[in-house]
Amino acid sequence: MEKPVPERLIDAGLALLADEGAAGVTVRSVEGRAGVPHGSVRHHFGGLDGLRHALVDGLLAREVPRDEPVEDVVRRWLGPDAPIARARYELMLMGSRDEGLRATVLQGRQVFVDQLVGAGVAPPQARSLVAMLDGLVLDALLREASDVDLTLWQQALAAALPHSAAKL
DSSP states (O other): OOOOHHHHHHHHHEEEEEHHHHOOOOOOHHHHHHOOOOTHHHHHHSSSHHHHHHHHHHHHHHHHOSSHHHHHHHHHHTTTTTHHHHHHHHHHHHHOOOOHHHHHHHHHHHHHHHHHHHHOOHHHHHHHHHHHHHHHHHHHHTTTSSOOOOHHHHHHHHHHHHHOOOOO
């Protein structure tokens, strides 16, 4: 069964972000890649700005934290989910220039921060740990590496956790 048009548009937008970057995400390119009629983006999302917000939501739906070790998450981000990871970084850069999109990106990122806070890490340190992990993954994507040395990140996590907390 074929996906509904909004899902097809989000899938196409994320694929274009991963393949071509933010400049490749136009209303026409997304509609063309999705194989839907012209005007579909406007009809479903109100235009390009609405589509961008829907792309963040679509990305977050794919990146919902699972109950898995960080090492497995990073392996997934650098392996089968590398296109989604590239799309995430494109959206983060777009959010750095667009105040409305910034709030949506930060809200989505907060899910990962909250996971660390739930394990006992103080919020400022949790935000730093998420930023460190983003930097390590982005560096690996740039180098086309399939793995990341998480030793320093794990040491920072251990230093931020209360002594009684379990390792993530």
